[in-house]
Amino acid sequence: MTDGKREKSWRAGPVRIRVTLPGEPGPSSPKERLTVERIVDAAMDLMAEQGYDAVSMRSLAKALDTGPASLYAHVASKEEVDQLVLDRISAELVVPAPDPGRWDEQLRQVMRDMLALYRRHPGSARAAIGMIPSGTGALRTMEGLLAICDAGGISPQASAWFCDLAAAYVSAIAVEEAIWVQRANSTPPGEEPDHPAIDEQLRAMMEALPAAEFPLVTSMAAVMTAGDGDDRFEFGIAVLVAGLRAVSDTYR
Amino acid sequence: MTDGKREKSWRAGPVRIRVTLPGEPGPSSPKERLTVERIVDAAMDLMAEQGYDAVSMRSLAKALDTGPASLYAHVASKEEVDQLVLDRISAELVVPAPDPGRWDEQLRQVMRDMLALYRRHPGSARAAIGMIPSGTGALRTMEGLLAICDAGGISPQASAWFCDLAAAYVSAIAVEEAIWVQRANSTPPGEEPDHPAIDEQLRAMMEALPAAEFPLVTSMAAVMTAGDGDDRFEFGIAVLVAGLRAVSDTYR
DNA sequence: ACCTGAACACCGTTCAAGT
DNA sequence: ACCTGAACACCGTTCAAGT
Numbered sequence: 001m002t003d004g005k006r007e008k009s010w011r012a013g014p015v016r017i018r019v020t021l022p023g024e025p026g027p028s029s030p031k032e033r034l035t036v037e038r039i040v041d042a043a044m045d046l047m048a049e050q051g052y053d054a055v056s057m058r059s060l061a062k063a064l065d066t067g068p069a070s071l072y073a074h075v076a077s078k079e080e081v082d083q084l085v086l087d088r089i090s091a092e093l094v095v096p097a098p099d100p101g102r103w104d105e106q107l108r109q110v111m112r113d114m115l116a117l118y119r120r121h122p123g124s125a126r127a128a129i130g131m132i133p134s135g136t137g138a139l140r141t142m143e144g145l146l147a148i149c150d151a152g153g154i155s156p157q158a159s160a161w162f163c164d165l166a167a168a169y170v171s172a173i174a175v176e177e178a179i180w181v182q183r184a185n186s187t188p189p190g191e192e193p194d195h196p197a198i199d200e201q202l203r204a205m206m207e208a209l210p211a212a213e214f215p216l217v218t219s220m221a222a223v224m225t226a227g228d229g230d231d232r233f234e235f236g237i238a239v240l241v242a243g244l245r246a247v248s249d250t251y252r
Numbered sequence: 253m254t255d256g257k258r259e260k261s262w263r264a265g266p267v268r269i270r271v272t273l274p275g276e277p278g279p280s281s282p283k284e285r286l287t288v289e290r291i292v293d294a295a296m297d298l299m300a301e302q303g304y305d306a307v308s309m310r311s312l313a314k315a316l317d318t319g320p321a322s323l324y325a326h327v328a329s330k331e332e333v334d335q336l337v338l339d340r341i342s343a344e345l346v347v348p349a350p351d352p353g354r355w356d357e358q359l360r361q362v363m364r365d366m367l368a369l370y371r372r373h374p375g376s377a378r379a380a381i382g383m384i385p386s387g388t389g390a391l392r393t394m395e396g397l398l399a400i401c402d403a404g405g406i407s408p409q410a411s412a413w414f415c416d417l418a419a420a421y422v423s424a425i426a427v428e429e430a431i432w433v434q435r436a437n438s439t440p441p442g443e444e445p446d447h448p449a450i451d452e453q454l455r456a457m458m459e460a461l462p463a464a465e466f467p468l469v470t471s472m473a474a475v476m477t478a479g480d481g482d483d484r485f486e487f488g489i490a491v492l493v494a495g496l497r498a499v500s501d502t503y504r
Numbered sequence: 505a506c507c508t509g510a511a512c513a514c515c516g517t518t519c520a521a522g523t
Numbered sequence: 524a525c526c527t528g529a530a531c532a533c534c535g536t537t538c539a540a541g542t
Contacts, residue, residue, distance in 0.1 A: 066526075073524080073525055
């Protein structure tokens with residue numbers, strides 16, 4: 001966008017026609033200037049392709065064809081990179097305008113969308129661990145959730161704390177899933193990809209427990225390992241929203 | 253316990269009388285044999301004193317007066333050490349015998365106790381991230397939760413998934429708290445320990461937002477930052493248990 | 505069987521020096 | 524102002540060698 005600025009650095013010789021598009025330097029173009037945006041782009045690419053653990057200040061630097069120290073002119077720390085990645089991602093979430101008759105379904109849908117966001121950006125959930133949601137994207141989501149709760153007649157205190165609760169639950173599920181996926185992907189290609197599923201193994205393990213000490217776990221092994229991630233998540237958000245409705249009046 | 257075995261390695265000279273007690277080597281005693289127990293002990297001490305990040309295979313080895321490679325004769329990986337630490341900790345939790353008339357209060361109490369456990373062992377929550385609860389301690393807790401749900405007339409499917417939900421929620425809160433605590437502790441002693449509280453800052457930040465774009469967040473800043481960790485947790489477990497009661501019949 | 509030293513392939517961050 | 528090389532103080536894990 002600010003092409004004039006970029007050209008200034010090589011004001012020599014006749015006019016050079018740049019054949020390459022802005023964000024896409026040709027194979028032998030002069031090194032592109034480092035910017036926060038390029039660092040975040042690289043981090044998101046790396047995360048999508050190789051997972052959260054593959055994103056380090058050093059791998060980031062390598063992807064940007066420079067040394068790790070150079071990044072510190074633009075970001076303060078690895079933590080800030082994670083924060084910026086999360087901000088970028090959370091901008092993708094759109095919260096619907098409140099519809100009073102459907103406030104509960106709307107709350108559940110926002111939570112589904114939050115999980116979908118984490119899934120669409122594998123690794124992002126791990127960056128979110130213990131992050132205080134100060135970015136504009138996260139605050140926009142909160143604003144939207146509060147509006148839906150308000151339309152549903154939920155008390156302010158319950159609405160406010162519910163935002164916390166919903167965010168904590170969704171990110172906990174997302175992190176759990178991310179670690180599962182990572183473990184599955186890091187299984188050496190030759191080896192069995194665990195495909196009879198960890199569920200099967202878990203179920204077998206539970207059934208093999210001493211029935212005298214674990215009567216319920218052994219007899220309920222099937223139901224305990226029933227359903228996929230989506231089934232469990234649907235249960236979770238149903239519990240959360242039904243619970244919110246139930247306790248709303250006692251928190252005002 | 254198997255002292256005979258231990259003596260065998262230095263069967264020379266007259267009988268040596270061991271003055272030191274089994275787990276308590278004197279200042280100049282021969283190096284104590286490495287065991288999984290000693291490794292787990294050291295990991296828990298290190299974690300309690302300096303936090304999760306201070307526990308590494310190398311720091312562990314140093315604490316045990318050996319090199320990192322030596323640990324691998326007893327444990328397969330850092331992950332296994334974390335698993336073992338968690339097993340040890342979860343053994344501390346006692347789940348009460350079910351009392352049908354108080355099933356909801358009992359569920360909440362078990363969740364309070366789970367959080368208290370993580371708090372009593374600072375850093376343990378971070379070890380629990382993404383851990384599949386295969387230890388006997390975790391399974392005992394599940395058995396207890398299932399018994400309480402059963403006494404409360406909750407359907408098996410809802411009970412089973414609720415165990416997951418409760419564990420995910422409590423550990424998410426514990427991890428969040430642990431990261432907070434860690435950040436507070438790692439503030440350089442000279443600097444302000446943030447004591448007007450992050451809550452204050454967060455509240456100020458929310459109030460400073462453009463009211464046109466964030467009408468609810470700005471006007472509800474006070475209520476959004478209200479309460480301490482316990483207040484929020486009480487709200488969370490109230491929502492969970494009330495929600496479980498509400499949806500139980502639709503999941504059977 | 506258990507322990508060791510040394511090495512391999514990594515981390516995040518700092519800092520003096522360059523342009 | 525921005526970038527760099529080199530260094531500091533770390534990681535988890537492996538492996539050949541010792542006892």
